[in-house]
Amino acid sequence: MHHIQKKIGSELNPNVSVDCVIFGFDLEQLTVLLIDRGEIPSGSGPRMALPGNLIYDNENLDQAANRVLAELTGLENIYLEQVGAFGDPDRIHKESDREWLKSIRAEPEARVITVAYFSLVQMAHYKPQASSFAKNADWIPVNEIKELAFDHFEILQAAKEKLKQKIKIQPIGFNLLPEKFTLSQLHRLYESILDKPLDKRNFRRKIQKLDILSSLREKQKGVPHKPSLLYEFNEEKYQELTQTGFDNFGF
């Protein structure tokens, strides 16, 4: 991202990049923040790609991922987790990709391995930054994504799977919801991530039994139907729960 000033005394490492799968939830379905690389000169490859960049030699991988995220979204201190490293020697092959890579200061001929992360953000908090990328960034429902540039589709699949496994073990889903949310929204979220229907009553029962939600004395307003009670995630109660060795939400 050429608008970012190069840090003094640091160099881009030509061999290692990070890519971020930034998940959001529009209260209906799971979405991912993708970048439209625009019309590509000679290429016919997919236009959409995950945000990412080369790392600097003086930052660690987590820092690099946080940086990429912040440059694009302006968000800091958000949930971020490594998915893994990807990198076939021939992962870059299209002429169009080379052009693109030059634009982010990568050397098109270099063999690059990329470390993928996924992050969970509240879509409402997202404010596109004035970077060259953010202009072309957009939330796309995961289920509508059929292909991506480079090996990004493969990375997306791995990120979805990791998220799926992780949410069975930790209640990280709250990072995707507003502070105040309804049980129905939480229900939809779990269905989206686990990619299967969950019985409404059984879901509610299970969640309530965990006792990690605070019920607010507050209702939805302005909805054209019976308004729902609002809830908040209760970090303290969750900490108590984990201290008992609990690590299985049973989904």
Add this chain to the structure above:
Amino acid sequence: MHHIQKKIGSELNPNVSVDCVIFGFDLEQLTVLLIDRGEIPSGSGPRMALPGNLIYDNENLDQAANRVLAELTGLENIYLEQVGAFGDPDRIHKESDREWLKSIRAEPEARVITVAYFSLVQMAHYKPQASSFAKNADWIPVNEIKELAFDHFEILQAAKEKLKQKIKIQPIGFNLLPEKFTLSQLHRLYESILDKPLDKRNFRRKIQKLDILSSLREKQKGVPHKPSLLYEFNEEKYQELTQTGFDNFGF
């Protein structure tokens, strides 16, 4: 590993290495194959390290991990799974580490990120290769490992955790056992990996209900107690099981 001939047309990538956490099971506890780097000139750091090496520019990460594994153990086609990428810019700091790195052709000053894998091998299959490393390689019980060179201890922890999670979802433990094994051995294995006691009768019931073992009409011999029946893992039955969408062993 300087005894390995450099592949024609390939170069070592100075920025990316792989490290392998090679798990074994001595029928009592979980062990890891570590390399003793020997007396270190000026250093006081830990002598033991995970096997690993830089990657070649013409191999992918999985291939590199398989290569490291084969160079050390002579084993091929064994269970291997990525743990993740590690790499603080300052992960190498000791003078002694620099000497060591030179010996594996790494550039001591370069910033290296490493991609960690874990693999599961039958200890009985392990035959040390005639490499400079294998002479000093040895199986160490995981619970006795208190420190390792570089950031390898952190990697080991991550590998243990990954193995723990994975075995709750897939019956990969069989890779650590001989073809024929007893239920008690399997029981001990699960206890070692999950790091908690499991009730004997409940464990046996659960495993048997899965119906992925073939009972052999054969008993242990030469043991100074009642001999146990021997079992084999039944790959076909496991495939049937997974085709029902099964992905939770309930541990």
Add this chain to the structure above:
DNA sequence: AGAGCTTTGTGTCAATTTTACACTATGCCA
């Protein structure tokens, strides 16, 4: 004001799974 629409919120019962727990059987060894 009332009818209709949409989503919320709730309980029970049967089936399954989990947990806790102790004694007999078998083969080796001394």
Add this chain to the structure above:
DNA sequence: TGGCATAGTGTAAAATTGACACAAAGCTCT
């Protein structure tokens, strides 16, 4: 033959899961 060590087995109570249907609340439209 007695002692030792581990294998192998069953049950009952408690907890969890899965399937399932209808009344309540607020909005909208007429």
